[in-house]
Amino acid sequence: MxxxxxxxxxxxxxxxxxxxxxxxxxxxxxxxxxxxxxxxxxxxxxxxxxxxxxxxxxxxxxxxxxxxxxxxxxxxxxxxxxxxxxxxxxxxxxxxxxxxxxxxxxxxxxxxxxxxxxxxxxxxxxxxxxxxxxxxxxxxxxxxxxxxxxxxxxxxxxxxxxxxxxxxxxxxxxxxxxxxxxxxxxxxxxxxxxxxxxxxxxxxxxxxxxxxxxxxxxxxxxxxxxxxxxxxxxxxxxxxxxxxxxxxxxxxxxxxxxxxxxxxxxxxxxxxxxxxxxxxxxxxxxxxxxxxxxxxxxxxxxxxKLSAPLTYTVPQSAVDVYDVEHVADKLMGILKSLEIEYTKSDDSKAKRIHLKLTAYKNTWSHQRRKRREMKRQKEELKAVCTGRKEIGTEEQDDDNGKNKNVQEINVDDPSNKQINLKRKEAPSSDEHSPKKQKVEESLIPSDSDQGALKRKGAPGTEEHSSKKMKVGESLIPDGINSKNPSDQSGLKRKGAPTTEEHADKRQKVKETIGNSDREKKLRESKMTENQDNTTTKSEEAWKPRTSDSPVATSDSPVKARTSDSPVKEGDTDVFLIKCDLFITETEKVHIEMVYAEGQKDQMNQILQYIKNHIALP
CATH class of the missing domain: 3.40.50.150 (Vaccinia Virus protein VP39)
Structure with missing residues (x-):
């Protein structure tokens, strides 16, 4: 029985x-x-x-x-x-x-x-x-x-x-x-x-x-x-x-x-x-x-559940001044970083501070994974910023090159001889003509080849001529037939991108940096908003029930959730855990956590996180 x-x-x-x-x-x-x-x-x-x-x-x-x-x-x-x-x-x-x-x-x-x-x-x-x-x-x-x-x-x-x-x-x-x-x-x-x-x-x-x-x-x-x-x-x-x-x-x-x-x-x-x-x-x-x-x-x-609260003795190395107030300040900083809402009440005579905690999401687990993710994001952002600097340098070099092409250079001036030696002279139009002629001849099939092509249903000579013209035109570099010296300056730099390619690349980098900046500002604004509303939300979560407010029972429809279930935006009534944190001082400063509602195992994880981080600078 x-x-x-x-x-x-x-x-x-x-x-x-x-x-x-x-x-x-x-x-x-x-x-x-x-x-x-x-x-x-x-x-x-x-x-x-x-x-x-x-x-x-x-x-x-x-x-x-x-x-x-x-x-x-x-x-x-x-x-x-x-x-x-x-x-x-x-x-x-x-x-x-x-x-x-x-x-x-x-x-x-x-x-x-x-x-x-x-x-x-x-x-x-x-x-x-x-x-x-x-x-x-x-x-x-x-x-x-x-x-x-x-x-x-x-x-x-x-x-x-x-x-x-x-x-x-x-x-x-x-x-x-x-x-x-x-x-x-x-x-x-x-x-x-x-x-x-x-x-x-x-x-x-x-x-x-x-x-x-x-x-x-x-x-x-x-x-x-x-x-x-x-x-x-x-x-x-x-x-x-x-x-x-x-x-x-x-x-x-x-x-x-x-x-x-x-x-x-x-x-x-x-x-x-x-x-x-x-x-x-x-x-x-x-x-x-x-x-x-x-x-x-x-x-x-x-x-x-309440018979055995979780306790922890704070080491003296955790704070500069070893007392209840300074330990409480250190703890509130940790709680704020974890986005855990709290309300504070203290008893100066008893040297005791009481924090009522309400957590709406798990921010204390998988810290190593989160640090790796943050490091990866920083590296990506650094790479994007580095790319922007390189593009800016190339643009400056390109502008300097154009200015040098436009201005008149005195070849007899000894100061310009070093510049002339560094620049690789671009081939002239006459030098291009034999190459163009060889390419065109290689594209013209012989009589025997044309017969074989016709027997296989290949395109005729006229079609090959049109193809020949297109290939020939594609092989002529931009600016060869131009009389403007500035148009031919690009040939003097082997493999240098054109101005349009620079513009496209520069635009993509700007868009990438802009998106990352906007995402960073959005995250910062959300964190600021959460911190500003911390006291208000926590007071609402712990305020006594009035005659107009619904009864908060252990079986109410708006209650504690599972750790796997997500909290929707604005859904501040669904909490993960509620507990009380007491900071007392005798010969040493002690932390005591008492379970209230929700998932009790999360309270153990929170205390473990505090142990690992309270002594850090």
Whole structure:
């Protein structure tokens, strides 16, 4: 019975289990199901439907003075587990300003256990629905046996809707609705053939007596609860709080996803523990001012997480002045470089500074990879800048060359002889003519070659002549036939690019540098904007909830995200982790990080990053 410690604190069976020996002495039918071991201790066969029925009947009579009958071929309720659900509803209703004590039970069953317990304990009134004819008849009889006709109304429905048909002829508003839906989608899942139950998991200790309609529904419990969610949008003005039990933990994320898809602003899950069995509850409301209670199981998990904060002693070499203030300044610089938002509060008397941290993206992992990327970008930018300088030098040389070609040079001047020696004289037009003639002759086929070409369907002499002219023209350098000396200056520099090529190359370099400059300015502007908004965003993330703000619960639709999921621009409500960082001073300065919400493993990574960088200059 490892889970009994997580039962509801007001559940009477948490501290005191049912006394089978005392019950057997008082209820003869129950005594027939009890057997004693050699030590005289009484035991019950939980695999027997008769034993389960007599136990439920005896507990209801002994602890709640309820007289109930149950058929063996219908679902037999486990009283401690059903009581956990009622106690959870009690806790939720405490958060309402006005409580009428009116509830709805969807699929009440033959025992009508939820309405009977609610009316007996809290004097509530119930509207209960039932699809099965046998369950409907037996539920009405149980209501009559306990004289609760004025408190409980059982209504036969078709089952096509969860709530709409039930409320057609009814008036007034209701505080809550509750439901224990069919768990399974088909017989294969009901027999654990297609379920996610692992082989090493122990088999159920009790027998299932539920009918097909009570245990199987199309789409399983997820589809059944989805139907309630859809109808709750239409009935949000008539029912304040919607709840349902969930039989399988793997279905809980699917139900929460449906709540998010239907824009439900406030919801919360809980755990129902009893013996070796755990069930889950889901509650939602359209009232953003309502706070749902947390179960003992959730509180124990939270306390376990918070029981061991991460600590680190700051070395004296980390700061020039070894005190809380200077360490805090060093830490805030690191946090700013990581784009982690924070708010600062200090206690000068206690020598303690408190930083509330909120991280929206992982900026502390893969630092070596990021440094290599930054180095590569710097090298590319340096190469582009170097290319621009080389182009500028070539342009200057080109302009100087043109000026020298235009001006008159005195060959007899001794100062110009060195220039004439360095320049390689370009061939004249007469020197080009023999080369041109040889090229043209090589392109003219002989008579025998022309005959062979004609036999193969090659182009005629006229076509070759046109081709010859084009090739000849292409082989004549620019400026050969020009009379302007400046046009022929390009020939004097072997392989030098033309002015147009310089212009194109210069334009491409300018565009590349311009793009890199714009990207750099854009990154700097975004970083500046993030730093300016740091305090505002962090204050909004940690400010107390007002009456107009939605409740921030652990299951709210806007919550912590996974490290792989990206944060969209402007989506500042989706955080990666929230934690508290305390800087205290005794003999030395200590850092203590306490988890709040989100991915706890990220807090370890942040602290490790701080350890690696706090001592750096």
């Amino acid at each position: 490892a889970l009994n410690k997580f039962m509801h604190p007001r559940n009477p069976y948490k501290e005191k289990a049912p006394n089978f020996k005392a019950l057997s002495l008082k209820y003869p039918e129950f005594a027939k199901c009890v057997f004693q071991d050699l030590k005289g201790k009484c035991h019950l066969d939980y695999k027997s439907p008769t034993s389960l029925r007599q136990l439920a009947i005896a507990l209801l009579k002994e602890d709640f003075d309820l007289d109930v009958e149950m058929p063996l071929n219908r679902l037999i309720p486990t009283i401690p587990l059903r009581l956990n659900y009622i106690l959870w509803i009690e806790d939720i209703l405490k958060e309402l300003a006005q409580v009428k004590g009116r509830g709805i039970d969807i699929g009440t069953g033959a025992s009508c256990v939820y309405p009977l317990l609610g009316c007996k304990k809290n004097d509530w009134s119930f509207l209960a629905s039932e699809v099965d004819e046998t369950n409907f008849t037996m539920a009405e009889k149980n209501v009559q046996r306990n004289n609760m006709e004025n408190k409980i109304k059982v209504k036969k429905v078709s089952g096509e809707t969860a709530l709409l048909e039930l409320l057609e002829d009814e008036t007034g508003d209701y505080d809550f609705c509750m439901c224990n839906p069919p768990f399974f989608a088909d017989h294969m899942e009901a027999q654990a053939i297609t379920s996610s139950r692992t082989d090493d998991r122990a088999e159920p200790t009790s027998v299932n007596t539920a009918s097909v309609g009570e245990s199987i529904t199309e789409g399983g419990e997820v589809e059944f609860i989805r139907k309630i969610i859809v109808e709750s949008v239409k009935l949000q003005d008539r029912i304040k709080i919607f709840t349902s039990m969930v039989g399988k933990k793997t279905n809980l994320p699917c139900v929460k996803k449906d709540l998010q898809d239907h824009k439900i602003p406030n919801y919360q899950s809980t755990e129902f523990c009893q013996g070796k069995t755990m069930r889950w509850g889901i509650a939602w409301t359209f009232d953003t001012n309502l706070s749902f209670p947390r179960s003992l199981f959730q509180e124990s998990k939270k306390n376990k």
